[in-house]
Structure formats: structure tokens, C-alpha cells
Amino acid sequence: MNIVVCVKEVPNPTFPVEVDIQKNAVKSEEWNYVINPYDEVALEEAVRIKEKFGGQVTVITLGAERAGAILRKCLCIGADRAILIPSDSAFAWDGFAIANVLSKAISRLPHDIVLCGYQSIDRGGAEVGSIIAELLGLPVVTAVVKLDIAPDGKSATVCRRLERGARAVKRSPLPALFTADLMLNEPRYPTLPCIKWALKQEIEKLDVKSLGVEAGPLTEFVTISRPPPKKVFIPTGALSPAERIKLLTGGGAAKKSSSNIVEGAPHEVAKKVVDFLAEKRFLL
Amino acid sequence: MTLGNFAFRVAKGLFTMEGDIKMTGAKGIWVFIESERDEIRKVSLETLCEARKLANGLNEELCALLLGDKVESLAELPPHYGADRVFLMQHESLSYHNVDAHLNVVANLVKENSPRILLFGSTPLAKELAPRLAAQLRVGLVTDAADVKIDASGKLVVRKPVYGGKAHATFACAPATPQMASVAPGFMDVKPPDASRKGEVVKLALVAGGKTNVEFIEFIKGDPRTVAITEAEMIVAVGRGLEKKENLSLIEELADKLGASIGGSRVAVDNGWVPAERQVGMTGKTVAPRLYIACGISGQYPHTVGMERSGTVMVINTDRNAPMFKLADIGVLGDVSQVVPAISKRLSEVIAPPKEKAQ
Ligand SMILES: Cc1cc2nc3c(=O)[nH]c(=O)nc-3n(C[C@H](O)[C@H](O)[C@H](O)COP(=O)(O)OP(=O)(O)OC[C@H]3O[C@@H](n4cnc5c(N)ncnc54)[C@H](O)[C@@H]3O)c2cc1C
Ligand SMILES: Nc1ncnc2c1ncn2[C@@H]1O[C@H](COP(=O)(O)O)[C@@H](O)[C@H]1O
Numbered sequence: 001m002n003i004v005v006c007v008k009e010v011p012n013p014t015f016p017v018e019v020d021i022q023k024n025a026v027k028s029e030e031w032n033y034v035i036n037p038y039d040e041v042a043l044e045e046a047v048r049i050k051e052k053f054g055g056q057v058t059v060i061t062l063g064a065e066r067a068g069a070i071l072r073k074c075l076c077i078g079a080d081r082a083i084l085i086p087s088d089s090a091f092a093w094d095g096f097a098i099a100n101v102l103s104k105a106i107s108r109l110p111h112d113i114v115l116c117g118y119q120s121i122d123r124g125g126a127e128v129g130s131i132i133a134e135l136l137g138l139p140v141v142t143a144v145v146k147l148d149i150a151p152d153g154k155s156a157t158v159c160r161r162l163e164r165g166a167r168a169v170k171r172s173p174l175p176a177l178f179t180a181d182l183m184l185n186e187p188r189y190p191t192l193p194c195i196k197w198a199l200k201q202e203i204e205k206l207d208v209k210s211l212g213v214e215a216g217p218l219t220e221f222v223t224i225s226r227p228p229p230k231k232v233f234i235p236t237g238a239l240s241p242a243e244r245i246k247l248l249t250g251g252g253a254a255k256k257s258s259s260n261i262v263e264g265a266p267h268e269v270a271k272k273v274v275d276f277l278a279e280k281r282f283l284l
Numbered sequence: 285m286t287l288g289n290f291a292f293r294v295a296k297g298l299f300t301m302e303g304d305i306k307m308t309g310a311k312g313i314w315v316f317i318e319s320e321r322d323e324i325r326k327v328s329l330e331t332l333c334e335a336r337k338l339a340n341g342l343n344e345e346l347c348a349l350l351l352g353d354k355v356e357s358l359a360e361l362p363p364h365y366g367a368d369r370v371f372l373m374q375h376e377s378l379s380y381h382n383v384d385a386h387l388n389v390v391a392n393l394v395k396e397n398s399p400r401i402l403l404f405g406s407t408p409l410a411k412e413l414a415p416r417l418a419a420q421l422r423v424g425l426v427t428d429a430a431d432v433k434i435d436a437s438g439k440l441v442v443r444k445p446v447y448g449g450k451a452h453a454t455f456a457c458a459p460a461t462p463q464m465a466s467v468a469p470g471f472m473d474v475k476p477p478d479a480s481r482k483g484e485v486v487k488l489a490l491v492a493g494g495k496t497n498v499e500f501i502e503f504i505k506g507d508p509r510t511v512a513i514t515e516a517e518m519i520v521a522v523g524r525g526l527e528k529k530e531n532l533s534l535i536e537e538l539a540d541k542l543g544a545s546i547g548g549s550r551v552a553v554d555n556g557w558v559p560a561e562r563q564v565g566m567t568g569k570t571v572a573p574r575l576y577i578a579c580g581i582s583g584q585y586p587h588t589v590g591m592e593r594s595g596t597v598m599v600i601n602t603d604r605n606a607p608m609f610k611l612a613d614i615g616v617l618g619d620v621s622q623v624v625p626a627i628s629k630r631l632s633e634v635i636a637p638p639k640e641k642a643q
Contacts, residue, residue: 095427125415167503218425221453261612
């Protein structure tokens, strides 16, 4: 079973995100970078499949030279080959452009399964996997929480996360592309001796130009800004000074129709409440 | 990826207003409508209402794309929310889980009609459909939009949360049409429907079926008692006002009757009433259920920040001045230990045996 895993380096999510309005960019000097958590899960799944069926796991990333570091970590976790397609990591690359390059690279590699993360936690398009699949003509299922390969290695039965805990079970012939949800597995940690070993390993480099990519991005980055302020609720005298300060410093809460307050005997209140729930169609 | 295989014709039928659905040049705004339990999904309505504003700005037509297995009964609704025209296609192959069939149909419709803009609500179906469609058509797509606009040059300009919501970035689609975006739930307002507004319903027939790569096997319903709180559709959340652990059985009964999951404030977690992974708020989980019932929760900012994107909020509290009431769509001034069992009792009178809740 040959598996290609697309991994992306993302800023460590515990670091603050500060927008530099003048430069129209985020301040990133102090960031460090990690493997996109969804991709870590995708890699773990690939390694487990390899352990069961044999074959090779190749990790591939389009990113800065710096991303060599996350590829080395992937080698520790169990990848056999690591490929870096060097590029600037700016927003100039949109989901399509990234997927286009990756799909060209993947098409040159043996692949029974391609795994991506469900989404990247920085730009968070949740799109690159589906676009790669479309460009390669592969069947695709996203947000996979369970992945079972048939013993003959010809198909996979997967469980897709829907909303509200619901799941859809689907079956796909292989080769196919799946995107990993965080619930798919619990990734292992690389061991220290392995980290030392990996430091000495070669990372293969692939030049974008050599891939013969003809199409560029289909969206362009315009601006980045702080998140817009929440709808502010103007505190009234009905609140204690401490609460008013809390609301003001905390950004306040959106004000709704606080006039709709019912009171009285519990059974009468209950009737009004249940009517309300029925009218809003919560009792279907 | 081959497209072919599909052909369309305008079918005669109840709502049919035969007409030329071909438009010249890229024109008009399309919204992909999804339904659930015989209702149009809220995020589709949010998208539709926002699209109405764009259509007004462009002075172009707004079309709703209503595809599915059993959707005909919903065809009059999109006009109430601003659609000028509804493209209706009902076919059993267009079941919710058949992404390939939807993809083929929408791709062909788009090619035949050249809309300028195509918008989706961000749902599990759209998450797979929109990127694949955009890739196939080689058009720009921005997913999970918080805001959509059209700039002076006619480009679709989309703002969306990035870095986990810590910043917002704005992207513009390339001029290739249709310019596409999917709209994240909860950012846009739904205007009250205008039932007097009528639109043209164009009934399309699916003539030939397309190839489906991925076979749908089974739908598994989520269990509200065990589902992660971030995935819950309805949440009954408790706070200090629960007063004692024994009262939890009252909450469980209500949650059970509604098919809701249980969550809590930090105080509820600290008191051991609710497990830590069910804490809502700044140091807990951020949730956006359709219904949030806050029982004895004061509504301090570290709590509300985790639930303010909930659809409908009900508040039960003894203190008229509790800030939580400011978020309430309906507030009950009363004691949790009395009001909650009364609601459960009333619910058992109204809904006989708890009904299956299917997608
Ligand atoms: C850094 C930080 C992070 C935090 N993170 C979180 C978080 O993630 N989530 C969170 O919830 N909190 C968090 N908090 C705590 C938060 O500030 C509040 O202390 C907490 O939300 C209060 O919980 P409560 O509403 O249950 O209790 P209280 O504020 O004590 O409110 C109890 C409410 O119940 C009402 N009541 C009392 N008896 C009854 C009754 N019999 N029937 C009906 N109503 C009754 C009262 O009128 C009152 O409004 C955080 C605080 C800090 C400083
Ligand atoms: N630059 C990249 N290099 C390699 N893989 C990527 C890259 N960007 C995205 N991916 C893959 O696509 C998935 C979804 O990304 P996104 O569409 O940005 O949310 C990620 O989890 C990765 O598996």
C-alpha cells in the first residue's frame, strides 16, 4: 500500500496572532511552526496502514525551506520519504494553486491512498484535499473519523463526520483521497533518539518549475484585519458596576429580545416555553 | 474527470413556468439551497438573504438551486427570502450523501447558464461539493465566509476568519465565473420571510444518471448523550443555580425529552456536576447549537463567549438582572428545580413517545 500524505507547517496555535495593519500582514517573527494537527493525524493513519499492509509512506509539503523541520518529524513518526517543494509561504498561494502543484507532484508518485488533513488551522480552507482529488480524478471523502481498508486492498470503508455526532459510512474503491478528522486517531510522539537520527536525514527537494504547472491561483489575498468587534451590548443601570466593567472590557454580549421574559406558576410558564419551542420547530 | 452523461430539459409540472433558462454572458447570483427535515436549512437562508443584497447591488437576478430527493414541497419558499427564480430538480440520485451526483448536476447547470456568482452555505455536503466544483470549473472559491461583497470591478470579495478566528482575511475571486464562496453559519441575518413574494419555479429533470465513485452505505445518527458538546444540536447547560447534584436528574430528563446534550458553566464543572469536556466558555468549548438552554447560569463573559453564536437561547434564572437574559430569545424568571420539571412534564404531554430524529 503506497500512501502519500500532504502535510503543512502552520504557526503554533498557542502563539498570539497580531495583525500589522500598516504591513497588511500578521506579525510572525516570534512564531514557531508545527505540523498542522490534522496532518499529524493523517500521517499516523498512513503509518498504521503501512504497518498492517506494508508499502511506503511519502510525506510532501509545499512551503518554506523551514518546513524541512516538520518533514523530519514525519520521518520519525514513520514516513519513509519526505519531499519539500520550496515556495514562499505567503497568502499568494490559494487552495487551488497549492492543490494544483501537489497534485502534479503526487501524480509522479505511486499512490494507492492519498491522505490530507481535513483543514489547515491557519488559513483553514478545508478545500485542498478535495481539489487535489478532483485534479487527479480520485474519489474523495473528507472529514474521515474511521478508515478501514478491505483485506484485498482494493477498497476502503470510511466513516465521515457530519453534524451533531452523526456519521455517514461510505465505501470507495482505491486509489482514493481521504481527509483526516482529528477524531481519526491519536498520533504517536517521536522518540528522542529518532529525532536525533532524523536531523541527519536528507529531505528531497522538488522544484515547482519542474512540475510544469500552468495554472496559478484563482483567488487573491486583499487584506488581513483584526476580527471585527462583537456586537456590543450597552450596559444599563440594571447591572452592577463590576458586571458593567466586565462586559465593557470583555467586548460585551450581543443584545437580544430580553423583553421576552415569562414568569408565574411553573406549569403556566412551562406551557409558554413549550409553545415557543414548538413554534421554533425544536420538537420535531 | 468527464462531465457529459447529463442532459436537462425543462419539465412540465405543477409549478412549471416554462422559460428560457439560458442567459447570455455571466449574469445572476445563484445560491445552492439545502434542506433538512422538510425545512430549508438556516445557513441556506442566511446565504440567500445576503445574496439578495448582492443581487440588488448588481441589479441582477437571484436564483435558488434546489436539488434533492424530496424537495418539491419547498420550492415556493426561496422567493419568500428574496429569490427571483428557483431551479428545482428532484431525483432520487440526488440524496444528501451523493456528492458525485450533485457535482455533475451543478457543473452542468452552471455551464449551461453561466451565473456570475455561486454561493453555498457551509455544510458537510458543500464542504466537498464546492471545492471540487471550483477545481473542475477553474474558478475562484473562498470557503467559510463571514462576509461577501462585490467590488467596483465586479469581483467577489470575501472576508473569512483565519488563524482559528484570531484574524480575518479578505480574498477576491479571479474574474472567471462563477465566482464562488461558501458562507459560514451564523454570520449573516435571516430576514423575516415575505410570504406574498412569488418567484418563478423552473422544474428541471435529470435525464441520465452519472457515475458515482463513492458508495453511500449508511447514516448513523448521533447520540445526544455521548456526542461531543461542540457537535450537539441542542444543549441544556447548567450553572451554579442547579444548587445540588441531585437536581441533575431533572436536567437529564429535560435533555432526554428534547434530544439535547448536557453542558455546563465552569462552576458546574468545578462542582463535579458536569464533566470537564462539557464546559462551555473561554477555558471550555465554543459551541453554536441550534438551541441553548442556560439553567441557573449568570451569563458572565467567560461563559457567554463560548455560546454566543447559538441559534436560539433560552434562559432560566431567578435573578431578573442576570446578564444571561440579555442573550435570551426567551427568558424564564424562576427556579430551575421547579421550572425544569414543569417543562419536562409539559413536553411529555405534547410529544407522546420521543420521535426519531434523523438527518
Ligand atoms: C480566566 C477565566 C476563564 C473562565 N472560563 C470559564 C469558562 O470557560 N466557562 C465558564 O462557564 N466560566 C468560566 N469562567 C468563570 C466565569 O467568570 C464565571 O465565574 C462562571 O461562568 C459562573 O458560572 P455560573 O453562571 O454557573 O455561576 P454564577 O455566576 O454564580 O451564577 C449562578 C446563577 O444562577 C442563578 N440561580 C441561583 N439559584 C437559582 C435557581 N434555583 N434557579 C435558577 N437560577 C438560579 C443566579 O441568579 C445566578 O445568575 C472563567 C473565569 C476566568 C477568570
Ligand atoms: N502547502 C501545503 N503543503 C502540503 N499540504 C497542504 C498544503 N496546504 C494544505 N495542505 C493539505 O491540505 C489540507 C487542507 O488544507 P486547507 O484546504 O488549507 O484547509 C491540509 O490539512 C494538508 O493536508
